Amino acid sequence: MSIRRLWSNPKTLGDxxxxxxxxxxxxxxxxxxxxxxxxxxxxxxxxxxxxxxxNKPMVLVMGQYSTGKxxxxxxxxxxxxxxxxxxxxxxTDCFTALMHGEAEETTPGNALTVDPKRPFRNLDTFGNSFLxxxxxxxxxxxxxxxxxxxxxxxxxxxxxxxxxxxxxxxAVLRWFAERVDRIILLxxxxxxxFSDELTRAFGALFGxxxxxxxxxNKADAxxxxxxxxxxxxxxxxxxxxxxxxxxxxxxxGSFWSEPRQVCSHYRxxxxxxxxxxxxxxxxxxxxxxRKLNDLVKRARLVRAHAHIISHLKQEMPTxxxxxxxxxxxxxxxxxxxxxxxxxxxxxxxxxxxCTKMQEKLLGQNFSKFKPLKPSLMASLDKLLxxxxxxxxxxxxxxxxxxxxxxxxxxGELMGTFRPEHHRRDPFKEPPKxxxxxxxxxxxxxxxxxxxxxxxxxHNLSPRQGKLSGAKVKEWMLSTLLPNSVLAxxxxxxxxxxxxMLDGEEFALAVHLIEAKLEGHWLPRELPPHLVPPSKRQSxxxxxx
Ligand SMILES: Nc1ncnc2c1ncn2[C@@H]1O[C@H](COP(=O)(O)OP(=O)(O)OP(=O)(O)O)[C@@H](O)[C@H]1O
Ligand SMILES: [Ca+2]
Numbered sequence: 113m114s115i116r117r118l119w120s121n122p123k124t125l126g127d128x129x130x131x132x133x134x135x136x137x138x139x140x141x142x143x144x145x146x147x148x149x150x151x152x153x154x155x156x157x158x159x160x161x162x163x164x165x166x167n168k169p170m171v172l173v174m175g176q177y178s179t180g181k182x183x184x185x186x187x188x189x190x191x192x193x194x195x196x197x198x199x200x201x202x203x204t205d206c207f208t209a210l211m212h213g214e215a216e217e218t219t220p221g222n223a224l225t226v227d228p229k230r231p232f233r234n235l236d237t238f239g240n241s242f243l244x245x246x247x248x249x250x251x252x253x254x255x256x257x258x259x260x261x262x263x264x265x266x267x268x269x270x271x272x273x274x275x276x277x278x279x280x281x282x283a284v285l286r287w288f289a290e291r292v293d294r295i296i297l298l299x300x301x302x303x304x305x306f307s308d309e310l311t312r313a314f315g316a317l318f319g320x321x322x323x324x325x326x327x328x329n330k331a332d333a334x335x336x337x338x339x340x341x342x343x344x345x346x347x348x349x350x351x352x353x354x355x356x357x358x359x360x361x362x363x364x365g366s367f368w369s370e371p372r373q374v375c376s377h378y379r380x381x382x383x384x385x386x387x388x389x390x391x392x393x394x395x396x397x398x399x400x401x402r403k404l405n406d407l408v409k410r411a412r413l414v415r416a417h418a419h420i421i422s423h424l425k426q427e428m429p430t431x432x433x434x435x436x437x438x439x440x441x442x443x444x445x446x447x448x449x450x451x452x453x454x455x456x457x458x459x460x461x462x463x464x465x466c467t468k469m470q471e472k473l474l475g476q477n478f479s480k481f482k483p484l485k486p487s488l489m490a491s492l493d494k495l496l497x498x499x500x501x502x503x504x505x506x507x508x509x510x511x512x513x514x515x516x517x518x519x520x521x522x523g524e525l526m527g528t529f530r531p532e533h534h535r536r537d538p539f540k541e542p543p544k545x546x547x548x549x550x551x552x553x554x555x556x557x558x559x560x561x562x563x564x565x566x567x568x569x570h571n572l573s574p575r576q577g578k579l580s581g582a583k584v585k586e587w588m589l590s591t592l593l594p595n596s597v598l599a600x601x602x603x604x605x606x607x608x609x610x611x612m613l614d615g616e617e618f619a620l621a622v623h624l625i626e627a628k629l630e631g632h633w634l635p636r637e638l639p640p641h642l643v644p645p646s647k648r649q650s651x652x653x654x655x656x
Contacts, residue, residue, distance in 0.1 A: 131400045131506050135407055136165045138503075142495040143407075146414055146488045150421045150481075155472050156413060156464065157290055158234035164291060165403060167231040168211075169395040170260045172288050175298035176310060177202040177266025180329045184298060184367045185210065185263055188392070189255050190600065191633050194218055195247065196263070206245045207284070208263040213250025221246030231291065238287070241278035254636070258396050262288055267310045281309070286316035293395050293402045295324045301334045301342050306349050314353045318465070319409065321354055323402075325391060326362040331381055332373040339364070339377060363388045371592035371629065382595060389596070400507055408500055412462040415492055419452045420469070422484035430479075438478050442470050557641050558616075558623040565619035578612040584621065591625055597634070601625055604638050607647040616644035 139160055146152070153159055173181045182196050182204055193210060195218065197203040209224075209232070219227075221243035225236040236243065245265070264285070265277075289295055295317065317324060328346060331339055343364070350360055365385045366372055372381065429437055441448070446466050453460055558565070572583055581602070588598045605621035606613060613621060620642060628634060635642075 132165045142491050150418045163231040168260050169293040169399040171294045172262045172292040173296045174264045179298040179300040187367050187369050189253050202266050205265045209248040210261040212256035217250045219248045224248050238279050282312050282316040289320045298327045298329050301331045304342050321356050328364045331364045332366040332375050336376045369597045416462045421481050425481035425483050428478045442473050445470050558619050565622045569618045578614050581611050600634050
């Protein structure tokens with residue numbers, strides 16, 4: 113049975129749903145009424161909807177312009193996508209949600225906000241100038257079957273930015289940061305800059321640091337000394353911006369499917385890359401925990417918010433001097449925050465950003481605010497103290513059960529679902545020696561360059577007409593292509609899955625590598641015309 117079948121097994125999906133259904137019901141029953149009562153949505157973030165709980169894990173890719181965001185996504189999904197442009201100047205000016213779909217289809221932002229099945233409904237609060245810069249691209253892609261990816265416009269330096277974006281860019285980022293499972297923040301090793309807009313964008317990530325993975329990209333383009341220097345500078349700058357810089361994980365890499373440049377930290381790059389891919393691979397497994405965490409975080413903010421609003425209400429005079437009192441209260445907000453924290457034993461970390469709250473309060477009519485409603489607050493306390501605790505066993509059961517499942521993306525990032533191939537992958541473990549099978553050439557796309565390929569094959573001294581996985585791997589690595597691409601080539605060319613390549617299979621491998629180096633994307637499955645003639649019967653492809 114394929115890994116894909118295992119994953120979509122209704123029983124395992126049922127477990128996932130049990131936790132999400134419970135979280136959903138807790139949100140609608142306990143939290144949403146309080147959010148509405150204290151106008152939480154005006155101040156902080158729109159309400160959650162079904163789709164926010166049901167959607168697949170999402171990865172948000174962000175960073176300065178030209179740091180390689182779009183290239184990174186292409187590398188992950190191993191294909192190009194409609195509307196993606198890559199280049200040295202700012203190229204992406206849109207938020208693009210990449211999701212799985214049977215047919216390729218692009219949906220503009222305005223249409224997305226009216227689709228209840230998509231998790232983007234309440235993005236309409238950011239206005240038309242944002243919606244015109246937002247789209248969803250659906251693709252048949254195996255990685256996208258398990259996760260969705262959001263490409264974002266590059267963050268500009270002041271010099272590059274002639275026009276303002278026309279929408280609240282940091283607020284949009286925050287909306288996504290709140291809902292995604294992973295935030296990948298890219299930096300370019302060649303030019304590390306911290307622009308104003310970048311620093312402001314970081315503000316959007318406060319409170320979500322644990323979702324953040326920082327990538328120092330294009331690390332093969334600099335020498336080790338410069339890499340050290342850039343790494344140090346990056347850590348220092350991040351430390352100034354984030355309150356908890358020690359939990360930030362910075363990966364050094366060069367995330368594209370092109371050959372790497374030779375450098376003394378080449379091996380480090382390969383290791384770091386595998387770490388990050390493993391992290392992304394685990395997202396579906398951790399999605400329920402993430403949703404639970406975010407719900408708790410939101411509930412705590414709602415509690416602080418309810419106390420703030422009701423306190424302001426209480427302080428307002430009923431008839432006279434309302435205007436001046438309002439301004440006085442706004443001015444004193446930091447003091448009020450401290451007071452509430454002490455009075456109600458609420459940690460300071462649960463409170464919103466004070467300056468932002470002051471700005472938001474300016475436009476509000478305080479006399480319309482609601483007083484503290486004990487029944488609502490009791491319900492909220494119940495949510496935080498006992499309801500959430502009751503979800504934990506469900507979650508643990510689910511975790512236990514899932515541990516016996518193969519990691520859903522195993523091999524997916526590598527381009528295949530066939531576990532028997534995965535096992536023999538020379539990039540994972542060296543295969544055993546074994547030999548059988550003969551060649552029978554026919555009309556074949558690879559045939560015309562056969563002499564050149566055969567020469568390489570014989571120079572690698574095959575045994576009984578075959579090359580072992582280890583030998584092929586060694587040769588392949590000399591192309592400097594990333595391991596994930598080479599693993600993909602290996603799987604396509606070891607047609608009979610015996611962990612070795614015969615002359616034909618090897619020729620096919622070289623052919624695929626050449627195509628890759630010429631800038632083509634590798635096919636997911638081997639098309640019939642590329643199947644070596646001697647393998648056609650056994651593979652069930654008898655057409656030429
Ligand atoms: N790992 C890498 N090594 C070297 N060059 C790279 C790497 N990744 C991307 N590039 C190059 O960097 C440039 C910018 O890439 P890309 O357009 O993907 O960046 P981006 O962050 O999406 O940019 P924008 O913010 O403009 O959308 C391109 O010329 C691309 O070929
Ligand atoms: Ca881009």
